[in-house]
Amino acid sequence: MTKTLLSLSGISKQFDGKTVLDELSLKIDDGEFITLLGPSGCGKTTLLRMMAGFELPDRGTVTLSGMDITQTPPESRPLNTVFQNYALFPHMSVFDNVAYGLKMEKRPKAEIRERVEEALAMVQLEDFARRKPHQLSGGQQQRVAIARAVVKRPKMLLLDEPLSALDYKLRRTMQVELKRLQRELGITFVFVTHDQEEALSMSDRIVVLKDGYIQQLGTPREVYERPANVFTARFVGQTNFFPGRVTAIAGERISVDVFGLNRELSMPSFRVTMNQPLHVLLRPEDIRVLAPDDTEGVAGKIVERNYKGSTLDSVIELEDGSQVMASEFFDEDDPTFDYSIGERVRVSWVDGWEWLLAEEGDEPLTDEEELAADDAEH
Amino acid sequence: MPWLSRSYLALVYLLLYVPIVVLVVFSFNDSRTGYNWGGFSLRWYESLFNNHAMVQAMWNSLWLALTAATVSTCIGALTALALHRYRFRGKKALNGMLFVVMMSPEIVLAISLLGLFLLLGLKLGYVSLLLAHVTFCLPFVVITVMARLTGFDERLPEAARDLGASDFTMTRTVLIPVIMPALMAGWLLGFTLSMDDVVVSTFVSGPSYEILPLRIYSMVRVGLKPEVNALGTLLLVFSLAMLMLSQWILSRSKQ
Numbered sequence: 316m317t318k319t320l321l322s323l324s325g326i327s328k329q330f331d332g333k334t335v336l337d338e339l340s341l342k343i344d345d346g347e348f349i350t351l352l353g354p355s356g357c358g359k360t361t362l363l364r365m366m367a368g369f370e371l372p373d374r375g376t377v378t379l380s381g382m383d384i385t386q387t388p389p390e391s392r393p394l395n396t397v398f399q400n401y402a403l404f405p406h407m408s409v410f411d412n413v414a415y416g417l418k419m420e421k422r423p424k425a426e427i428r429e430r431v432e433e434a435l436a437m438v439q440l441e442d443f444a445r446r447k448p449h450q451l452s453g454g455q456q457q458r459v460a461i462a463r464a465v466v467k468r469p470k471m472l473l474l475d476e477p478l479s480a481l482d483y484k485l486r487r488t489m490q491v492e493l494k495r496l497q498r499e500l501g502i503t504f505v506f507v508t509h510d511q512e513e514a515l516s517m518s519d520r521i522v523v524l525k526d527g528y529i530q531q532l533g534t535p536r537e538v539y540e541r542p543a544n545v546f547t548a549r550f551v552g553q554t555n556f557f558p559g560r561v562t563a564i565a566g567e568r569i570s571v572d573v574f575g576l577n578r579e580l581s582m583p584s585f586r587v588t589m590n591q592p593l594h595v596l597l598r599p600e601d602i603r604v605l606a607p608d609d610t611e612g613v614a615g616k617i618v619e620r621n622y623k624g625s626t627l628d629s630v631i632e633l634e635d636g637s638q639v640m641a642s643e644f645f646d647e648d649d650p651t652f653d654y655s656i657g658e659r660v661r662v663s664w665v666d667g668w669e670w671l672l673a674e675e676g677d678e679p680l681t682d683e684e685e686l687a688a689d690d691a692e693h
Numbered sequence: 694m695p696w697l698s699r700s701y702l703a704l705v706y707l708l709l710y711v712p713i714v715v716l717v718v719f720s721f722n723d724s725r726t727g728y729n730w731g732g733f734s735l736r737w738y739e740s741l742f743n744n745h746a747m748v749q750a751m752w753n754s755l756w757l758a759l760t761a762a763t764v765s766t767c768i769g770a771l772t773a774l775a776l777h778r779y780r781f782r783g784k785k786a787l788n789g790m791l792f793v794v795m796m797s798p799e800i801v802l803a804i805s806l807l808g809l810f811l812l813l814g815l816k817l818g819y820v821s822l823l824l825a826h827v828t829f830c831l832p833f834v835v836i837t838v839m840a841r842l843t844g845f846d847e848r849l850p851e852a853a854r855d856l857g858a859s860d861f862t863m864t865r866t867v868l869i870p871v872i873m874p875a876l877m878a879g880w881l882l883g884f885t886l887s888m889d890d891v892v893v894s895t896f897v898s899g900p901s902y903e904i905l906p907l908r909i910y911s912m913v914r915v916g917l918k919p920e921v922n923a924l925g926t927l928l929l930v931f932s933l934a935m936l937m938l939s940q941w942i943l944s945r946s947k948q
Contacts, residue, residue, distance in 0.1 A: 369851055389854040396855045403850035406870045415866075420856035467856065 320345040320503050321366060326375035326614060328361055328527075329523030336372070338525040341470075348497050352514040353524035354550065359507045362524070363473050366505065367396045379470070390419075395464035396473040400480060401469045403448040409435070409459050410444040410476045416467040434466040436498065454485045461496065471503040478513065490517055502558050511551045515539060523547045523576065539598075545675055548596055555602065557638050559593040559671070571595065571671075574613040574633065583671040594672040599642035601668040604629065605661040615639065617654050629654070631662055720922035737923040744920065747908060753886060754905035760912055761826035762883035767839065768827070769834025769883075776835070777842040788894065795832040802829060803896040810897060817899030825897045826887040833886065841875030854908035874942075881939050885932070 317502035321343045326335040329455070335358045343349055351359040365368040368389035377385045384392055390503060395416070403412050413434055417427045435441045438458035448456055457477060464472055474493075478486045494517055497504045508514055515535040523530040523546075531543040548556075552653045561653060563570035567582045573595050580595075581647050605612050618638070619630035639662050654660055720738070724731025741747060775781075775786060794802070806825045815821050847873065853863040869876070876902060891906045898907060905924075 367851075367855060369854075389851070390857045390859055396852070398848045398852060400846065400848060402846055402852040404849060404852070404867055404871075415853070415858075416856035418864065432703075463852075463856070560766075 317344040317347070319343065321505075323355055323362070323365070323377055324375055326362070326365065326372045326377070326596055328358075328365070328372050330361075335529055336365075338374070339529060340529065341522060341529065341532070343503060343505060344502055346503055347519045348494070348506065348517060350508060350514040350518040350521045351524055352508060352511060352521050352551070353530075355498045357524040358527040359509075359524050360475060361647075363396075363475055363507050366471075366475050367394060368392050371689070393467075393469055394471045395467055395469040395474055396475065397457075397460050397464050397477045399476045401457055401460040401477075403459055403463070405448055408444065409440065409448070409451070410445050412448065412459055413463045415468050416463065416526060419456075420467070422438070425597065431462075434462040434589045437465070437499075437666045438492075439592050453481055454489065457481065457489060458492075461493075464485065465496070465500060465502065469502065471505060472497075472504045474504060476507055477510070479510075486513070515543040515551070521551075523550065525550075527624060541670055542672070543598070545594065548594075548670075548672065553599050553640055555593040555599065557597065561587050561589055561593060563592045564589065576613060576636070578666065578669075580669060580671065583673075586674050587673075592674050594674060596670040596672060597664050597668065599628065599640040600626075600644075601664050602639060602641035602643075603663045603665065604631065604641050604643060605663055607659040607661060609661045609663075612661035614659065615662055616659050617656050620654070620656055631660060632663070638662075716922050716925045717929065719919065720926040722919060722922075725919070737919045738927075741920050741923045741927075746903070747920075747924070748906040750903045750905045753819075753902055757822055757826060757904060758884045758887040759857065759904075761823055761830055761887040762822070762880045765827045765830035765834050765883045766876055766880045769831050769879060770838050770872070772831070773835045773842060777839060777845075791832040791835055793834075794829065799892040800827070803893040806893065807896040816901075818899055818901040821897045822902060822904065823900070825893050826883075829884035829890070829893060830886050833882045837879040837882060838872060838875045841872045845871060875911060876941060877942060881935060884935070890899035 319342045322341045323339070326336050326339045327334070338601055339358075339362070340470075341362075342387050351362060353359045365372055368384075368387060368391075372385065376383055379392070379394075389414075404415065407415070413431045414427050417430060422430075432441060432444075437609040438461055440455060440458055440462065443451065443455065443459075450460065451459065457480075458487060460477070471590055477493075478489050481489060490513060493504070506514075506517065507660045515538075518535055520533065521535055521538045522532050523543075525546055529553055531538055533541075533543075538547060538551055542551065542554075545556075549553045557573050559571040559573045561569055562577060564582075564587060568579055569582055570577055570579050570588060571593060583593075603612070607614070613633055615633040617629055618632045619628075621628040623642075626642045626644055628640065628642045631641060641662070721733050721735065722731055723734035723736065755872075772791075776784060780786075803825075806821075806828065810817060810821045810824075839936060849867055850863050853867045854860070859867065889906055891910060894904055894907055898904060909921060909924065
């Protein structure tokens with residue numbers, strides 16, 4: 316039985332008249348690794364800062380283990396934060412940085428020494444205690460920041476894009492290390508990121524945020540395989556959106572017309588009516604690229620081919636001009652596998668691997684537009 | 694043509710340092726006149742320290758510089774913090790006014806301060822000097838500290854609060870140590886400015902409190918005495934020592 320550690324209810328926040336969070340409610344379980352995922356400006360950092368106590372909500376309450384902490388200042392909350400750029404005290408040694416929180420608690424010297432050494436050993440930095448932060452690499456500084464935050468044994472650790480300043484390889488290492496730490500310490504982690512890959516690989520649950528609303532809350536698998544809306548589908552991983560139309564409804568099965576193919580699919584969770592337009596979502600790895608003489612699928616031709624080591628990614632242009640992304644696992648024994656650019660193929664998928672979404676009134680931006688908006692913000 | 698650039702450099706340094714070297718050498722000259730070498734002697738140092746008025750002026754100047762630098766550093770640091778941390782009405786005007794004080798001709802400041810003190814009925818002496826010196830040191834301190842605060846990571850105070858420090862403890866253990874080099878640089882700047890100020894001090898000092906630059910000035914008006922060379926040498930040694938001290942503190946804070 317999981318128990319709620321922190322709960323936010325009806326949280327609203329405006330900055331200069333702009334709504335950042337709108338009536339947001341969220342319950343965080345004790346001991347879980349939960350990720351706040353969203354594009355920049357979605358309110359994820361504001362939400363985290365509200366948990367830490369750096370921002371006060373305009374409306375709504377924050378409760379920790381049943382206690383209302385909405386107005387409690389950060390220094391009195393039993394939570395600690397790992398900041399984006401680590402925010403290590405530059406004038407203190409690694410040891411003093413980690414000891415800072417315990418000194419604030421006025422712990423005896425011997426206890427401080429023991430706990431700091433323990434925390435540094437946990438992040439494998441016991442030999443660096445006397446160094447100053449600027450003498451450490453980015454990854455080491457990151458680990459000091461984590462040690463400094465966990466040495467106080469907080470009920471919850473808040474991590475604000477802690478890995479964004481690290482290079483790709485180091486980021487992967489730190490992801491594994493963070494997961495290990497979380498398991499060992501049993502502390503609840505609230506992790507903020509805009510990197511969907513990071514969110515998928517680390518979290519127990521993901522909160523997808525946009526414009527101050529929760530778009531979806533679920534396990535990485537739910538979010539990836541059964542996105543709640545078009546935004547989530549586009550933001551988390553790559554997706555092919557095929558236009559579909561309902562042609563028949565029979566009990567738990569419906570027939571959908573996709574590119575002139577009539578596919579029989581199971582009933583989605585939302586209500587469908589005859590002739591209703593639908594999005595048929597397929598991840599690139601769900602797509603099958605077939606030989607041009609195959610009886611199944613839609614005709615198209617290869618326009619792009621990217622060798623990715625373990626997979627071979629291709630872009631296939633269909634006759635109506637729409638493009639399909641496909642990602643296939645490498646199979647050297649398959650003679651039909653290696654198509655060259657311009658070659659004609661057919662595209663299909665295994666029934667039951669698709670995911671249906673209703674068309675939405677205001678469709679969100681495509682990935683490219685999202686990125687452009689992101690860049691403009693920075 | 695490396696010889697050309699080298700000799701140019703040599704010339705520049707020569708022009709810079711010849712007067713200082715002459716001053717130092719002649720402070721040990723036994724001759725009464727400054728034009729010929731009469732052998733090594735410490736007689737001018739001796740007569741300098743026997744000159745009671747001169748020694749008193751030296752102490753006065755030191756005390757004034759010390760207090761003026763300290764007061765302006767305290768006020769200036771708080772001003773810089775306010776300008777950096779808070780948004781308030783008239784912030785831009787306040788910022789601009791600092792530059793006005795810094796850029797306006799010293800004589801203008803001197804006249805206006807004198808007028809103000811006379812208007813207030815303040816007796817000219819240590820207090821009027823202190824107020825005047827704090828006034829012209831302040832903008833330099835504010836600008837030095839502001840420059841440091843601009844590069845200050847806003848997450849540091851938050852990290853301290855997050856770890857359980859109150860606002861006051863955070864200021865004491867994180868903010869002040871981090872901006873310490875700027876505070877010291879501002880203090881030293883104020884100290885130097887106050888130590889060698891002539892224009893403003895001429896206007897606002899009274900007979901009760903004589904300071905070194907004015908004393909020297911009145912001394913050389915009646916003819917260049919070799920005592921002045923000795924005094925100049927002492928001041929040179931003193932400022933070099935201060936410079937080395939500040940460099941040492943800075944290099945230590947960087948470790």
